[in-house]
Amino acid sequence: MPNQRSGITHNYFKYVSKTLKIAVTGPESTGKSWLSKRLAAHYDTLWVPEYAREYVENLDRPYRKEDILIISKEQLAREEQAAPSARKYLFCDTELIVSKIWEVYKYDTLDPWLEKHIRENRYALYLLCDIDLPWEYDPLREYPHKRQFFFDWFTHELEQYGFPYRIVSGGYDERLGNAISLIDDYFARD
Numbered sequence: 001m002p003n004q005r006s007g008i009t010h011n012y013f014k015y016v017s018k019t020l021k022i023a024v025t026g027p028e029s030t031g032k033s034w035l036s037k038r039l040a041a042h043y044d045t046l047w048v049p050e051y052a053r054e055y056v057e058n059l060d061r062p063y064r065k066e067d068i069l070i071i072s073k074e075q076l077a078r079e080e081q082a083a084p085s086a087r088k089y090l091f092c093d094t095e096l097i098v099s100k101i102w103e104v105y106k107y108d109t110l111d112p113w114l115e116k117h118i119r120e121n122r123y124a125l126y127l128l129c130d131i132d133l134p135w136e137y138d139p140l141r142e143y144p145h146k147r148q149f150f151f152d153w154f155t156h157e158l159e160q161y162g163f164p165y166r167i168v169s170g171g172y173d174e175r176l177g178n179a180i181s182l183i184d185d186y187f188a189r190d
Contacts, residue, residue, distance in 0.1 A: 022126075028150070039183070095126070
C-alpha cells in the first residue's frame with residue numbers, strides 16, 4: 001500500500017535496498033568506461049560515468065589538488081542519485097580509491113574525507129581492470145609507462161581495505177564475457 005505522504009510503495013524501498021553497487025576500477029586506459037556501459041546494457045540497468053573526465057574537460061586551467069575532492073563528492077552524489085532507478089546492479093565507472101591514489105601520487109597528501117568515505121562507501125564487488133589492453137592515447141591520461149605500478153597499487157589498496165574484488169582481463173569482448181561470468185559467479189552464492 002502506498003505511503004500516503006510520499007506516494008511511494010514499500011516495494012520501492014525493498015527494491016532500492018537490494019541494489020548492488022559494483023565498482024569498475026583500475027589504472028588509466030584499461031577499458032573501465034567501455035566495460036561499465038556494456039555491463040549495464042547486459043544487465044538492463046544503469047551505470048554512472050566517471051565524473052572526473054567531464055569535470056577536467058570543462059576546466060579552463062590544469063586540475064589542482066582541491067579538484068580531486070570536488071570530483072569525488074560529485075561522483076558519490078551521482079551514484080546516490082542513480083541507485084533508486086537501477087535494477088539489481090548499479091555499475092560505477094570509478095570509485096574513491098582512484099581519487100586516493102591520484103592525490104597521494106600527484107600531491108603526496110590524502111584528504112581525511114577521502115579515507116573516511118572509501119571505508120563508508122563500500123561496493124558489493126570491485127572489478128579491477130587488468131592492464132592487458134593496449135594503451136590508447138587520450139589528452140587526460142598521464143602515465144602510460146606506469147600501468148603496472150598503478151595496477152599493483154590498486155591491488156594493494158583493495159586488499160588493505162579487505163574489499164571483495166576480481167581482476168577482469170582479456171580483449172574487449174573477452175573482458176566483457178569474463179566480467180559477466182565473475183559477477184554471476186560471485187553473486188550466485190547470495
